[in-house]
Amino acid sequence: MLVNQLLSMKSDSGKPGVAGTTIATVKPSDTVADAVRLLSELRIGAVVVSSDGKRPEGILSERDVVRQLGQKGAAVLDSPISELMTREVQTCTLSEDALIILDRMTKGRFRHLPVVDQDGAMLGVVSIGDAVSGRLKELAAEKEALTGMIMGN
Template sequence: MTASDHMRMQIRDRPEYASKPAPLTFRESASVAEAVAAMSDRGYGSVVVTEEDGTVTGVVTERDVMRRLVNAGRDAATTTLAEVMTREIRVARETDDLLDWLRIMSNERFRRLPVVDEAGRIKAVFTQGDFVSYTWPDLMYQAKELTRASFARNYALWLVVGGVMLYSVAMVIVVGSL
C-alpha cells in the first residue's frame, strides 16, 4: 500500500474504527446532570444527542455545559440537553475520506466528529487527536518520500554545493597551515 492509498482511506477502513468505544448517547429530554455524570464516569468530553433510532440531532460538549449552563446559572438537574446542545454540527459518513475530515476539522476549528452509517445512525465519535494519530505514520512516510524526491531532483545542485563547501574547507586548511 502506498502513501497515497493511506491518504485516501475511508474512515471505516481504519483498523482503529472497529475498536473505538461506543459513543455516549442521550435523548434531548435527558437532564444535563445525567449526561455530565455519564461523561465523568467514562472520561468522555461530550455526549451525542440522538433520536430513538440512533440518528444524530446534536452534541453536548464540556464547553456547552460551561457556557450554556454554568455561566448562565442554570440548574443541571432541571435543564435538558435540548436546551444546551449544539444542533448545527458536522457529521461524517463511514465511507468519507479520513484526510478530508482532518482538514475540515482543522479549518473549521471543531474537535469532535460524529460518524454515522448510511442510515444516519451514530457509529463512532472521532476527535481531532484520533485523526492526527491515525494519519501520523502516513504523513511521516509522505514527508520522507518528498524529501527523497526533492534531493534526487536537485542532485546536480547538491553536487555543486558540496564541491564548493569541500573546496572552502580545503582552502581554510591550506591557508591556515601557511
C-alpha cells in the same frame, strides 16, 4: 487514511471500558448533569444526543457545558440537554478521507464527528484527536518506507 480506518484504530484508545465502536448517547430530555456524569465516567469530550440511540439529533460537548455554566451558573445542570445541545450536527461517512474531516473540524472549530451510514444511522464517533493520531501514523509509515528505499531495504 479513511474514516473506517480511524474507527478501527480506536479500539487501541486505552480508555477504560470504551471500545472503538462505542457511541455515547443521551436523550434530549436527559439533564445536563446526566451528560456530565457520562462525559466524566467515560473520559470523553462529547456525547451524541439521540432519542433512539441510532440517529444523531444533536451533540453536547464539554465546551458547551462550561460555556453555559459560566453564563448561567450551576442551575444549568438541571436543564434538559435539548436547551444546550448543538442541533446542526455535522457527520461523516466511513469512506471519507481523514484529512478532509480533520480540515472540516479545524475550520468549524469542533472536535467530534458522528460517523453515519447511507441511511443516517450512527456507526461511531471520531474526534480530532483520532484524526491527528491517524495522520501521524500515516506519516510515520511514509517516513519508514522512504528510509527503506534510501537505505536499499
